Structures are given as structure tokens and as C-alpha cells.
Amino acid sequence: MADIVPLLQQQILSARDQGTKLNIIGGTSKAFMGRVASGDPLNVGGHRGIVSYQPVELVLTARAGTPLIELVAALDEHDQMLSFEPPRFSAASTLGGTLACNQSGPGRPWWSSVRDQVLGVRLLNGRGEHLRFGGQVMKNVAGYDVSRLQAGAMGSLGLITEVSLKVLPRPAVSCTLAFDLGLEDALGLMNRRAAEPKPLSAACWLDNRLYLRLSGAPAAVDATVRQWLGQGERLDDGDAFWVALRDQKLAFFAGKAPLWRFSVNPTAANPALEGDWLIDWGGAQRWYRGDASMAQMQAMAEAAGGQVSLFRGGDRQAEVMHHQPQALQTLQQRLKQSFDPDGVFNPGRLYGWM
């Protein structure tokens, strides 16, 4: 539990004065993401602790360096949860890093993303100013939505110091069904199931098996299981599967082969690329293991109505995020400039041009 804003502020101001760059570090669990980091370490891990948590308000505010597991432990006591199921790539994964990298787990299409649940942030910009945007209430449309703008910016706009989130009650029960199905059939079924008003909360396909999670009131889950089970199987330990998927601990994620992430139209035909695929988010997030060229992957992602990134491994000196059209590149450079005029934070981490 410590507030180290003055120290962080001082580091930013002195970097600015000396013309040096800073590499924002939370818990190092996502050091593999983005392009190679450069600059002097700016450690936000020491800035931690829950600032306020009112279960009846469904709002939690914590310092950015707070480890996710600490938040989850506090929420557990009140049967509440971080509904976006953030990956814990390690026990040190922090709240700030989760927002900056926009990381959400299997429940994302049904239970929202970290970006969706953010209500407000405090951040230190490149001028060392400690600013507050959004708030701790569910609805707030005063001023531009700077809080959600941070999602995916990977620290390029500033150092997030505090985050307020909407949290949700934990569903009373969850149950996982598994079906033997090929990729295409599974994609079709996932989407048809998602269009039904049933308590679906996750849908993943891996190794010719479709996994569906149902969560909610016991009567609703039981009734849906009866309707959907058919030739499928009810897993005893479904939760373990979703945790391993969330934290990328499944065998699919092991080894050194480059890991690509596609964020696409959930109904799009899967890219015609031989190799290992894993489909999550009911078809909207797809993972591929193997060597490929960025240009080729981008063309396939665009054909599927979305984007691709080289999530882990491969060449991290080159661009790892989907190409931005010139107009959007210019806009993001100008936004960067508006927050961080001297380019102190995370140079080139998101894109080479940032």
C-alpha cells in the first residue's frame, strides 16, 4: 500500500529535462507484448493498493500497480468479480498493465472488456501533470473519454496511476459443456448459440472440441444445459479449462512458435492457413501458432473484417500491431503529442512511428 506519485512525477520531469525516455513497467508480466522496449525503467509496481471499494456501488478504485490477484481476493469476499476476466500471465500482473494492453479473458463478448468496465483513470502525462478523467460513477459524459482511450495505447499517452472500474456480482453457478466438432461447424454453432437469449458466457474451440460455458441463476443454467447438451458432455472441471485459457497455460500456448492474435468478425470463415488454431470469444478472437509474414496475416485479418497482431514471439523489432491507415496514424501521433509532447513514454513500443 503506497502512494508513490511524487516519485514517479519527479522521474518523468527529470527525463523530460534531460531528453531521456522512459519504459513503463508494472509487473513485467507483459514485457513480451508490443515492440521491444527501450528507455529507462519507470516502475509503477510500487504504486499499489485499493483506494476504495464499495460492493454495493459495484465500483472499485485501485492504484495502477496493484496486482490483479489482490483485487480478485478483495472482490471474492463479496462474491463479486472483474467481469472481463483479465489474464494473469503471472502473479505480478497489474491493473494498469491490463488496461494499457486492453487485456480481457474468455467472457469478454458477454461480460464486457476492461475498456468497457473502466469508469475513470488518473494519469501522469508527459508534462508530469497528474490528471483525473472520468469518475467513480456508472455514467459520466463530461469531457472526452480519456479513460477508455488508454485501452490498447500501451502507455504511449502517459502513466496510468489509478483506475476505477465497474465490477459485477459473480454468477451463482457456471457449467461447461464440450462437444466434438470440427472448426467450421463449431464456428457456426458458437454464433447460433450466441444469438439465443441464454446464459452463455464463453465459447471456445480447440483440438476439434467446442467448449461452451453457461453462467447465471441455477435454474436458467440447468434448463439450458438440458436443451443444449445433446451429444455433448458436461465437464466436471470446466472452470480449470477457462482459467488455463485465460492465462494462456493450455498446451496450445506452449513453445516458441510465434503467436498471432486475430480480432475479427465472429462469423468470418477462418483464414485458409494450415497449422494450429484456437478460437475464443465465440469466434471474435482467434489465435494461430506459426511463422508467417505480417503482410500476409494482415490481408487475411482484413478479409475477416478485423485486425491481427503478433502477440508473442517472432520479430519484435518490426511492427507487431496491425497496420494503421495514414490518416489514423497521423491522428494517433497528434494525440500522442497532445499528452506527451516530448515523447517521453514508451517510445516505439506500440508502433515504430509512435
Added chain:
Amino acid sequence: MTEVSKPDKARLVELLRRFIDPESVIDDAETQRPYECDGLSMYCEMPLVVVLPDTVEQVQQVLRICHQHSIPVVARGAGTGLCAGAMPHAEGVVLSLAKFNRILSIDPLARSARVQPGVRNLAITEAAAEQGLYYGPDPSSQIACTIGGNVAENSGGVHCLKYGLTVHNILSVEMLSVEGEKLSIGSQGLDSCGMDLLALITGSEGLLGIITEVTVKLLPQPEKAQVVLAAFDSVQQAADAVGGIISRGIIPAGLEMMDTHAIRAAEDFARAGYPGNAQALLLCEVDGTIEEVQEHIAQVEGLFASFGATSVRTSQSETERALLWKGRKSAFPAVGRISPDYYCMDGTIPRSQLAHVLTEMQRLSGEYQLRVANVFHAGDGNLHPLILFDANVPGEFEKTEEFGARILELCVQVGGCITGEHGVGIEKIRQMPIQFNEQELLQFNAIKDAFDPAGTLNPGKGVPTLRHCQEYRSLETKTMPPSTSVKGAA
């Protein structure tokens, strides 16, 4: 950009009529009149010209001309906004998107719809109904308001407690920059690489660009929905009951509260059977699978009783559900009948402060000698105090605005904000410095600069410029003179 001499009105009209149907370039006062204000009719202004283009290329062309000559551009949807966001600029062009009213496609399997910005909110839900789908955010103005306006305001509705605001329910937008350049923001996937520009655009009140297309998410219609109506002897009890439901792990589809003035007005108007002697009334809707609704309704009924409800009534049919909602949904017009004019505020507070804020508001009501009726989204703490007044009484509107400003200050004091869903526009620009300090306002200005360096998109709205800030500090809460009387904002 070559700054050739700025065209006068006649010349501008001529330039615009070269590529837009002459009838759709409105330059006479009489035909312009309906455009002089939005739903907040205390604030009005006549523009130079109103244009109603019907192709994106025409919009681009309008923007190019205006950009070249630094002419202000105010985008307009249906004009139902409640913050004077769409109020014209005296030297500017009103860019109406009303003709962009086509639903381009619906993809039932992917659960999304591509629509033009002038499509009405309810029209999307109606078009998707055949496929068993609907569009989540349901502002009370949904019959009239457009999706472009919804994106620009990040509008919510009765059901956003469970289903989220506009920002949670859109996948992408097509937008034109101030220079008329096309930008595609978002994708058919659930996220995109880089900064979240889609979130930045949502709620940006027409200050960052013109939205020309929106892809929205659609949701499966719930199998069942039921609403419970509960009456209480005090606002405190009702507020506690709201907390009780949330703590029990139930997220209702909607959870609305009305106070005694609002209850009486709504009952006289809608005859929904609201208990006339109640001090506070809660409407709690639960939706989901048949089994889930059954389970949760029983819990909600029990909870209300345990929190001291004097009566609890659950809808037993779709007709009854619609009737119970009718009172709430017509609360604004209903209040319009018990007072010559009313002024709707939109602060949001932490739920735990509900009783405190309502009590304090009653005290202020006494101080200003103006009645307040309260209708609000209790589940998410979004208040809609309606201050009742008579614009024909000299000085009463000024008093009303001052009272309103005190309410917003109170909201910020207890940890809330000045606007939950109606936006800042012109109306709340003087309260922005209460919620944000100078550095924060400067950061907002810097964001605006990144998109619109000359500041011609909807100038004077949303975010005070530094000049504003200084002015407002010295002016404090002095009010602006109203140009016309109020015609009930709903």
C-alpha cells in the same frame, strides 16, 4: 489551405447549391426556425445556413468549403439533445444528417447492423425484431433521436444498467474529419490495435468529426421480462432497497425511481395505477430466460417487502408491463402538464448518496421557492431532477439555472459528475471547471486540437477553452440570458 476571402452568406449559399439540391440548402429565417435549438429550447440561435446533404460526398464537400474558410459546422441529428449541443452557430452551417436514414444491412448471425447516422434509435430495434434481436441502449427519446446523435452523446437509457451505454454497443464508425477526410474507426471485431479512438469519438458531441455510418451490436431479445413496482413511504427506504438488490447479486435490466411529484404527474397522465400517496416508487425490471426471471422476480419481491415497501405489484402480462413503464416513460411530458416549464438536470452520483442528495435538493427547492420533481435511473445513480418554473415570470429562469448549477455542484461534491448522459453542450460548459481543473481542461483542448486545430467543429460546446475557464472563474455562476422562453424540453 488557401484562405481566400471568406464568402458572405449569399456566396456560401450559392457555393453549396452547386452540389446540393437547392431546396436542401436553407437560408431563409422561416424555414430555418425549426433548427434554431435542440430539445433545450432556452438556448437558441439562427445559423447562416442549414444544409441537408444526402450523400457522403456532399458532406465531404460541405466540410471542405467550411474548412477552407474557417466556417463553423454544427452537426445535427434529430435535435432532441438536452444540452444545446446542436444549437446553431450564428456564423456557421448546420449540417443535418436527417437524410441519412437508411439501415444498410443487418447481419443476424454476427448480431450487428450497419446504419446511416440519421437512422432513429427505435428503427434499428424494429428492423432487427424479425430476427429476434434488438439494439440495447434505449433513451426515452428513442422514437425520435438518431444513432449519430446517440454516438455523439454516448446516450444511455432505462436498460443501460445491464446492457451498457452507446459506447458498449457499437463496433465501428465511419467518420469525416474536419477537412472532409474519411476515417474508419473500429472493425467488425471486438477491438482494434492502437489507442481506442472509438471510445474517444463516442460522446465527443460533434467536436471531433462528423459520423457518417455506425455499425451497432445487436442483442438477442430476452425470453421474458417482468417489472416489479414497489411503493415506499420515504426516499431513504427506496434508496436502501436499490442497494439491497444490487448487493444480492441481481443486475436488473432497469431500476428506476420516481419521487412524489413525479409519481402524481405521471399517474394523472398515464393512469398506470401508481399509488398516489407514495413518497417514492421503484420500477425494477428483470429479464432473461424464463427460469431466471422467475427466480429473480421472487427475490426482488421479497427484498422490496423486507425494505418496507407499502405495496409491491409485479406485471403479469406484456400489456401490464407496458402500462407500468408508460408512467415512467411519459414522466417528462407529464411533468410538463403540471408546470408551464421545466428544466431537466442530469448529474450522476454514487448510489449511496441518493438519500442525502435528494434531501439536500428538497432544501434547495425551499431556498429557491421552486418545485423539483425527480425521475431517475436509480440503478446507476443518474439523477434527472426536473425543476418546475414559469419562464413568463421575469427572473425565474435565471433562478432556475442557478438552482440547477447548485445541484450539479452538489453531485460533484459527493463524488459524482455533472452529466451522466445528456452531454455538456453549451448548457453545462460553465460547470466543467467544477469537475475538472485547469490542466485537465487544457488536456481536453489539446485533444480537440489534434482533430480540429482551427476549432470549427461545433465551437463553443462541450469543453471550455482556457479563455472560457478564466471567464467562468471570474463570472462564477452568473447565468446567461435566455433568448427565448422555454417550451418544455420534452
